[in-house]
Amino acid sequence: MRTRITELFNIQHPIIQGGMHFVGFAELASAVSNAGGLGIITGLTQRTPDDLAREIARCREMTDKPFGVNLTFLPTVSSPDYPGYIKAIVDGGVRVVETAGNNPEKYLPALHDAGVKVIHKCTSVRHALKAQAIGCDAVSVDGFECGGHPGEDDVPNFILLPRAADELKIPFVASGGMADGRSLVAALALGAEGMNMGTRFIATREAPVHEKVKQAIVAATELDTRLIMRPLRNTERVLRNEAVDRIVEKERALGSAIKFDDIIGEVAGVYPKIMLEGAMDAGAWSCGMVARLVHDIPSVKELIDRIMREAEGIISQRLATMMG
Numbered sequence: 001m002r003t004r005i006t007e008l009f010n011i012q013h014p015i016i017q018g019g020m021h022f023v024g025f026a027e028l029a030s031a032v033s034n035a036g037g038l039g040i041i042t043g044l045t046q047r048t049p050d051d052l053a054r055e056i057a058r059c060r061e062m063t064d065k066p067f068g069v070n071l072t073f074l075p076t077v078s079s080p081d082y083p084g085y086i087k088a089i090v091d092g093g094v095r096v097v098e099t100a101g102n103n104p105e106k107y108l109p110a111l112h113d114a115g116v117k118v119i120h121k122c123t124s125v126r127h128a129l130k131a132q133a134i135g136c137d138a139v140s141v142d143g144f145e146c147g148g149h150p151g152e153d154d155v156p157n158f159i160l161l162p163r164a165a166d167e168l169k170i171p172f173v174a175s176g177g178m179a180d181g182r183s184l185v186a187a188l189a190l191g192a193e194g195m196n197m198g199t200r201f202i203a204t205r206e207a208p209v210h211e212k213v214k215q216a217i218v219a220a221t222e223l224d225t226r227l228i229m230r231p232l233r234n235t236e237r238v239l240r241n242e243a244v245d246r247i248v249e250k251e252r253a254l255g256s257a258i259k260f261d262d263i264i265g266e267v268a269g270v271y272p273k274i275m276l277e278g279a280m281d282a283g284a285w286s287c288g289m290v291a292r293l294v295h296d297i298p299s300v301k302e303l304i305d306r307i308m309r310e311a312e313g314i315i316s317q318r319l320a321t322m323m324g
């Protein structure tokens with residue numbers, strides 16, 4: 001399948017693995033790239049630019065295919081050393097960066113000068129147009145159903161994607177709620193040039209996270225996610241657990257008076273405990289509603305091959321037959 005996204009990133013299949021904190025290590029990124037998609041290392045999971053440089057080198061040993069690095073610009077108090085991370089990316093010969101969160105404009109010249117393509121992940125047409133205007137090469141349009149930060153507009157992909165298609169000139173991929181060949185064909189039909197997946201890729205053999213995290217995704221239904229931190233305008237879709245129930249209760253009780261400090265125990269620094277140790281109630285962790293469509297833990301290659309086979313079947317048989 002050739003789309004503007006496969007051409008832009010020089011990949012075989014129009015499938016991207018979105019950056020995921022404490023999931024997007026070299027093992028997963030290289031597996032996705034080796035299977036013909038675009039794997040992405042999560043930059044900020046690496047404590048320092050030197051650590052990121054080492055992770056990039058490790059990934060390079062595991063694949064000779066293109067892979068990317070995610071740089072998330074979050075509203076944190078003490079800003080990470082972004083110029084240092086960018087230097088590690090450029091020096092490591094990485095050709096794709098997925099930016100997310102705040103406007104990446106300040107960092108685009110350094111990336112573009114080094115020949116790096118930038119795909120910005122955003123949750124509204126407004127922000128996608130801004131990304132286009134500042135010179136991003138592509139966008140990843142993240143609908144309300146997505147795991148992680150869906151923004152504050154709450155527009156699901158059935159509206160968001162055609163709206164993006166109507167407005168954007170640069171190519172975009174659909175993100176949020178994507179799991180299988182049906183998702184890919186639907187995304188293409190709505191105007192996207194491919195899809196980005198988060199939650200689905202966690203439940204794969206190569207994802208270097210605790211088995212309990214994978215099992216939790218397989219067991220979850222579409223009713224098991226919750227939105228937290230909305231009063232802080234930092235909404236996150238997470239899988240319900242004891243910590244999330246406490247957050248929801250505090251948000252109900254404190255209303256708009258709630259402060260980050262009130263929930264810090266449930267959200268700060270919890271990812272290593274959950275992802276690496278499998279402490280499933282240690283805190284809140286991002287997960288999409290799409291968990292309900294995840295029924296197994298295949299290898300990344302099995303997953304991607306299956307998606308492409310299914311998509312091709314839908315297009316060349318089911319849809320073609322309908323056209324008589």
Ligand SMILES: Cc1cc2nc3c(=O)[nH]c(=O)nc-3n(C[C@H](O)[C@H](O)[C@H](O)COP(=O)(O)O)c2cc1C
Nearest residue numbers: 018019020021100146147148176177198199286288
């Ligand atoms: C556990 C987890 C951690 C994530 N961490 C990040 C992150 O650090 N930076 C980022 O830009 N997106 C992050 N995301 C969002 C994903 O890259 C992707 O946009 C999202 O998962 C798509 O929705 P889906 O889960 O329905 O596929 C995370 C998602 C999950 C599930």
